[in-house]
Amino acid sequence: MFMEMTMEEFLNELASDSPAPGGGSVSALAGGLGAALVAMVARLTAGRKGPADLEEKIEENLQVTLRLRQNLQEDVDRDTAAYNEVVEAYRMPKKTAAEKEARSRAIQEALKGATQLPLQVAQRSLEVLRLSLWALEKGNPNTWSDAAVAALMAQSGIEGALANVAINLDGIKDNTFKEKMKAQAGEIRREAQLLREKIGDPLGERLS
Amino acid sequence: MFMEMTMEEFLNELASDSPAPGGGSVSALAGGLGAALVAMVARLTAGRKGPADLEEKIEENLQVTLRLRQNLQEDVDRDTAAYNEVVEAYRMPKKTAAEKEARSRAIQEALKGATQLPLQVAQRSLEVLRLSLWALEKGNPNTWSDAAVAALMAQSGIEGALANVAINLDGIKDNTFKEKMKAQAGEIRREAQLLREKIGDPLGERLS
Numbered sequence: 001m002f003m004e005m006t007m008e009e010f011l012n013e014l015a016s017d018s019p020a021p022g023g024g025s026v027s028a029l030a031g032g033l034g035a036a037l038v039a040m041v042a043r044l045t046a047g048r049k050g051p052a053d054l055e056e057k058i059e060e061n062l063q064v065t066l067r068l069r070q071n072l073q074e075d076v077d078r079d080t081a082a083y084n085e086v087v088e089a090y091r092m093p094k095k096t097a098a099e100k101e102a103r104s105r106a107i108q109e110a111l112k113g114a115t116q117l118p119l120q121v122a123q124r125s126l127e128v129l130r131l132s133l134w135a136l137e138k139g140n141p142n143t144w145s146d147a148a149v150a151a152l153m154a155q156s157g158i159e160g161a162l163a164n165v166a167i168n169l170d171g172i173k174d175n176t177f178k179e180k181m182k183a184q185a186g187e188i189r190r191e192a193q194l195l196r197e198k199i200g201d202p203l204g205e206r207l208s
Numbered sequence: 209m210f211m212e213m214t215m216e217e218f219l220n221e222l223a224s225d226s227p228a229p230g231g232g233s234v235s236a237l238a239g240g241l242g243a244a245l246v247a248m249v250a251r252l253t254a255g256r257k258g259p260a261d262l263e264e265k266i267e268e269n270l271q272v273t274l275r276l277r278q279n280l281q282e283d284v285d286r287d288t289a290a291y292n293e294v295v296e297a298y299r300m301p302k303k304t305a306a307e308k309e310a311r312s313r314a315i316q317e318a319l320k321g322a323t324q325l326p327l328q329v330a331q332r333s334l335e336v337l338r339l340s341l342w343a344l345e346k347g348n349p350n351t352w353s354d355a356a357v358a359a360l361m362a363q364s365g366i367e368g369a370l371a372n373v374a375i376n377l378d379g380i381k382d383n384t385f386k387e388k389m390k391a392q393a394g395e396i397r398r399e400a401q402l403l404r405e406k407i408g409d410p411l412g413e414r415l416s
Contacts, residue, residue, distance in 0.1 A: 003216040007237075008281070010215055015244040015277065017251035019350075023357030026241050029215075030361065033234050036223040043225035069223065073216070142227075145375040149231030149368040153238065156360040159411060163356040166414040185415050203367060206374040207393050 001077045020087075024079035024118055024164040028072050031125035031157030034132060035069035037150035041135040041143045048140060057138070065131050068124050072157070075121050079164070082117045085110040086168075111172050115181055118164035122188050125157030129195050136199060144202075151199055158192050209285045228288045228295075232326055232372040236283035239333035239365030242340060243277035245358035249343040249351045256348060265346070273339050276332050280365070283329050287372070290325045293318040294376075319380050323389055326372035330396050333365030337403050344407060352410075359407055366400050 002010055002021060013021055042062040046055065089110040092103035132154050135147035162185050169178050210218055210229060222229055250270040254263065297314035301307045340362050343355035370393050377386050 003219075004214055006212055006214055007218055007284075008211040011211075011240060011244045011277065011281065014241065015247035015251075015274070017248070017254075019248075019252060019354075022248060022351070023245060023354040026245060026357050026361065029241070030238070030364070032219060033222065033237070036219045037231060037234060039223035040225070040227075040230060043223075044227060046225075066223070069219065073219065076215075143230070145368075145371040146227075146231040148371040149234050149364070152364040152368050153234065156238070156357070156364045160353075160357040160360050162415070163353040163360075163411050166411055167353040169414075182415050189412075189415075203371050203374055204397075206377075207370070207390050207397075 020080045020083045025076045027157050027160030028075035028121045030153045031128050032069050032072035034128040034150040034153035035065045037146050038065040038131045038135050041139040041147050044143050045140040082114040086114050111168050115165045115168040118161040121161035122158045125154050129154035228291045232287035233284045235365050235368030236280050236329045238361045239336050240277050240280035242336040242358040242361035243273045245354050246273040246339045246343050249347040249355050252351050253348040290322040294322050319376050323373045323376040326369040329369035330366045333362050337362035
């Protein structure tokens, strides 16, 4: 759906007064843009001199990052679809006790879907961040800024997707589910933090 | 140019083994996506109860953010154009002393353009970050995650654009120009840091 729109059309949809697409889809797109940049760095690093296993590693990481890109592109649509299910559930009739119960159950189910999807986006963006670190360390030095932007987009994908997890958790009543999701989100944030520490602040060093 | 491409086509171009478009264009796009999200938050906040001057402020910030979005969208193209000028300058003939000098002058001019453009992207993304803080503080609470993603995209726009400033400064010989650009980049980073401190870690609080 969104991937067939022009960039201009997508930004128009985003800026409109309709809540979807919103930050969830943009987070998946951010991860996808990061993955595309890692793929570019890998391709511009192939054929250069390096350790014996460099070419093999490039090909391996290229395949992984292209798969992540594809998945994250699809998540751009999926996030909006998950949001729309929540909206539809809220619109269900609520006159009789049976209707009220069916509606409430549908809302809870839809909200769970709308937290699981961004959690998956955060996990995929974490993989992109890991690949960005590799691109920064082993990539063609001429593509350093591309690898740096890949890392930034991956980080935004992680944090943005987790913001969507957090806001949808607010309406969920199942405490076991909530705690499990919070624990997974916390774990992703910790791993991202470790990767960020490994990356450090190369920009600050270059600008000093 | 890029804004008329479908999203899929743009990501294909990005992932290809051609250096342009690359991280510079993605940084401008990140700022533009942030601006579009701030516009959405502003529109979904209009008409809600709030202080007397809220509607006026919404309309004012909406106009500013839509202008920033337009400018940053155009910067997606301009960044790639600035990069292409560097490539063309490097391709100039260098047989005679006169040719060598003309080429060297053209490279230096093109590199300066390719640092000034991303510095402008960083400045515009800083404005988007400022508006994101407003969206986080005054926006419709249901759009909190959209405002949070806007702030993340703006930050990536800033840091990513400055990474492009930094890599192009490497080849510039004019030390006065270099120092001036580094000082401006440092100032933008400091202002962004202050805004980030004001934002804090609302995600961590929500997930705890």
